[in-house]
Amino acid sequence: MSAEQAAAAANPRADDVRTLTHQVWTTFLGEQxxxxxxxxxxxxxxxxxSVTIRGAWDGMVSLETTRACAQRVTRALLGLDADADDLADADLVDxxxxxxxxxxxxxxxxxxxxxxxxxxxxxxxRFAHGSHQARVVRLCSSWAGEPLDVTVHAGRATASREQR
Known part of the structure; x- marks a missing residue:
């Protein structure tokens, strides 16, 4: 097996990421x-x-969504009513x-x-992934009528430095 084949075999599979995304979602946000x-x-x-994973496998997991979805997620995680007043950006970040x-x-x-x-x-x-990272999984989804994407990129992100 070549190094490229071994690296590809180490990447998470879309079905597995879909399953764990569904599990995380229902565990923390319910099934309603x-x-x-x-x-x-x-x-x-x-x-x-986004979060990065560094070690035997290097990559990044990201989540992208709309403000309306982020607000609804925040209300659900904090146990607030769906029609609660507008939330602070710090709550959405958390x-x-x-x-x-x-x-x-x-x-x-x-x-x-x-x-x-x-x-x-x-x-x-929107976040940008590292230039040396390749998308290996993209899950497009919808929650409460709002789009939400979960993406996994593989490969080490490298920082570029200017030559002086």
Whole structure:
């Protein structure tokens, strides 16, 4: 087996990521509003979050969604009424970051170890993955009528440095 084939074999499979995403979602957000997997999502995310996995397997797990979905997720995780007043961005950061952290921890369990999981990074808008990372899984889904994507990239992100 070549090094490329071995690396590809270590990547998580889409079915496994779909299963763990569904498990995380129903465990923390319940089954009243189902997470629906769809063929494709075309949207510009208002919120993105990611965690990196470093070790025997290197990669990144990210979550992208709309503001409406992030607000609904936050209300559900905090046990607030669905029509509660507008939430602070700090609450959205905490909730979206916690979800990607749970997803990343589960993906970490799918890949060869040992490895470390980073703290979540959360931003308004879209994150860019490292230029040396390749997308290996993209799950398009919908929750409460809002798009939500979970993506796994493999490969070590490298920092570029300018030559002086």
């Amino acid at each position: 509003i189902p997470l629906l997997f769809v063929e494709d999502n075309t949207f510009i995310p208002d919120w993105s979050a 909730a979206v970051g916690e979800l990607v952290n749970m997803l990343g921890g589960n993906v970490k369990g799918l890949v060869p170890g040992p490895s470390r999981l980073s703290l979540p990074l959360v931003a308004a808008g």
